[in-house]
Amino acid sequence: MTRVRTQAEKLLEGATATLTHAGVASPVADAQWLLCHVLGVPRAMLHRASVGGPQRDAYLELVDARARRFPLQHLVGSAAFRYVEVEVGPGVFVPRPETELLAGWAIDQVRDAEAPVVVELCAGSGAISLAIVHEVPQARVHAVELDLPAFEWAAHNLSGTGVDLRLGDMADSFNDLDGAVDVVVANPPYIPLDAWESVAPEARDHDPALSLWSGDDGLDAMRVVERVARRLLRTGGVVGVEHADAQGESAPAVFVDRWHDVRDHRDLADRPRFVTATR
CATH class of the missing domain: 3.40.50.150 (Vaccinia Virus protein VP39)
Incomplete structure (x- = not known):
């Protein structure tokens, strides 16, 4: 029996396709990190997470920005570096x-x-x-x-x-x-x-x-x-x-x-x- 995909899985599939078409170097990982950021959940929980309407809209806006090659770290507001994290953005x-x-x-x-x-x-x-x-x-x-x-x-x-x-x-x-x-x-x-x-x-x-x-x-x-x-x-x-x-x-x-x-x-x-x- 075919398993029904969750809304999160459908969103990730569409986002990955969009980022791949835009030439983003790591489309799967970036699509996942952006959804983690919007939902506030770790990657291991993504496929089981529920996605509300406002969260879906916010996610699609971030995916669009990433497809326009805005840095992933600017969109999520931080960058991991060794065992620390720094906040980053324009400038x-x-x-x-x-x-x-x-x-x-x-x-x-x-x-x-x-x-x-x-x-x-x-x-x-x-x-x-x-x-x-x-x-x-x-x-x-x-x-x-x-x-x-x-x-x-x-x-x-x-x-x-x-x-x-x-x-x-x-x-x-x-x-x-x-x-x-x-x-x-x-x-x-x-x-x-x-x-x-x-x-x-x-x-x-x-x-x-x-x-x-x-x-x-x-x-x-x-x-x-x-x-x-x-x-x-x-x-x-x-x-x-x-x-x-x-x-x-x-x-x-x-x-x-x-x-x-x-x-x-x-x-x-x-x-x-x-x-x-x-x-």
């Missing part, structure tokens, strides 16, 4: 899963230290700093963000954590910490200016321009990070910086002349993802 870069590896590297450098000093450059939503203080509560974390709307999101996400968040240009930030920092970590802008067409609409049309573009080769901000990290770090301190998968050679090259143990690290898809080096 701030949405943290990506790949960056969790960089945050994990930074955490591993200071996990067993007594009172390590960590600086995050280009803080965006504050996700990396929040993950560090969550997993290494004894760390003294400082962060800086240039873009005012992003700074306001970070200030909200880091409120009450003890993170020293500052508004300003990373190039001349934290002069009071020169030579006293154990780890510098950054996810700077790294997309070349001529790569517009290759960037997903979710990022190109909704992430702040300051968080995306970085000169003709995508490494202008990386060069600033190199100079600032060299000034901030103590001897033996380390820096970790995310880069595009096409920069697996050019990003480490920024560090080779003045740093030790320059290494590139790959992400879970085995693509070059971040460079580390020792002062």
Whole structure:
């Protein structure tokens, strides 16, 4: 006997088809997360959940927005990052899963230290700093963000954590910490200016321009990070910086002349993802 599909299952099927047609990379998961958001239930409960008229209308509006390539995280208002969650929306870069590896590297450098000093450059939503203080509560974390709307999101996400968040240009930030920092970590802008067409609409049309573009080769901000990290770090301190998968050679090259143990690290898809080096 054929089982009768629930209203939730019918909604999910239609939403998945809509998102697939729109070119969304993960249509099944996105359709599910949006319905979870509207109904306030975990994914395991979706197929048995009842859907009222107002909830159905709200869901279809969200699916339409997602099909127009509004970021999923903007629609649900938050993004998961390691063991924490940050609120996000228009005006701030949405943290990506790949960056969790960089945050994990930074955490591993200071996990067993007594009172390590960590600086995050280009803080965006504050996700990396929040993950560090969550997993290494004894760390003294400082962060800086240039873009005012992003700074306001970070200030909200880091409120009450003890993170020293500052508004300003990373190039001349934290002069009071020169030579006293154990780890510098950054996810700077790294997309070349001529790569517009290759960037997903979710990022190109909704992430702040300051968080995306970085000169003709995508490494202008990386060069600033190199100079600032060299000034901030103590001897033996380390820096970790995310880069595009096409920069697996050019990003480490920024560090080779003045740093030790320059290494590139790959992400879970085995693509070059971040460079580390020792002062």
